Amino acid sequence: MKKRILMLALGLLALAFSGFATPVGLTDPTQFMGGTIDWCQFGCNGSQLPNPDNWVASNGSTGWVGNDGTMQGTYNLQQDNSWFGNFTSGMGLIFNGANFGNTPTDIAITFDQAQQGFGAYIQADYYGAFTATITLYDINDQVIGSFSADGTSGYAPGTALFIGAYDPTADVWAASFVAYGTGPVEPDFAIGQGGFYSGIPTVPEPGSMALMGSALIGLAALLRRRRS
Secondary structure, X not given: OHHHHHHHHHHHHHHHHHHHOOOEEEOOHHHOOOOEEOHXXXXXXXOEOOOOEEEEOOOOOEEEEEEOOOOOOOEEEEEOOOEOOOOOOOOEEEEOOHHHXXXXXOEEEEEEEXXXXXXXXXXXXOOEEEEEEEEEEOOOOXXXXXXXXXXXXXXXXXXXXXEEEEOOOOOEEEEEEEEEOOOOOOOOEEEEEEEEOOOOOOOOOHHHHHHXXXXXXXXXXXXXXHHO
């Protein structure tokens, strides 16, 4: 009986901690300020970039950006210059170029140093509802996990959706972004400023806390019975 109670308590603990299941997806950009990538480092002049092209972040981190799975390059645009959407005015963008004839594909960002997580502002090119997804990868290009969020594309500077994810249990070596809207060619989208996860822990959901409490109560009861 004691063994069964112990197994039940351990099971509850495992279920409780599943509330921390990784990766953790977030839409809060303040969680990703551990260094940022300004895409205007490429000039913000509307030109097509080599695929891939290397970048440097504000914290000195380096890596590459490009269209995933195609030799066609991305385009370097700028809000309120060559892009009129939801990003903050003047923000540099990476556009996958779907409506320019590029093979519709994800935008991939690789890191030369392992990271905990990454995120970026994102918007579909065609105005209306869209769904964005970020996927994290390990050093072997194996998927760690992904996170999706819904947004609305339009002309409302400063309201762009931010989507990010982190995994405290694994090193992140790459992230890919995609956004599917309602345009004639999808996925057709751009990402804005990117940022690295800053290491601020998230609060577990109330349900997870309740399960954790139940598990601890079960363990306490077991210990009391074993001592009596």
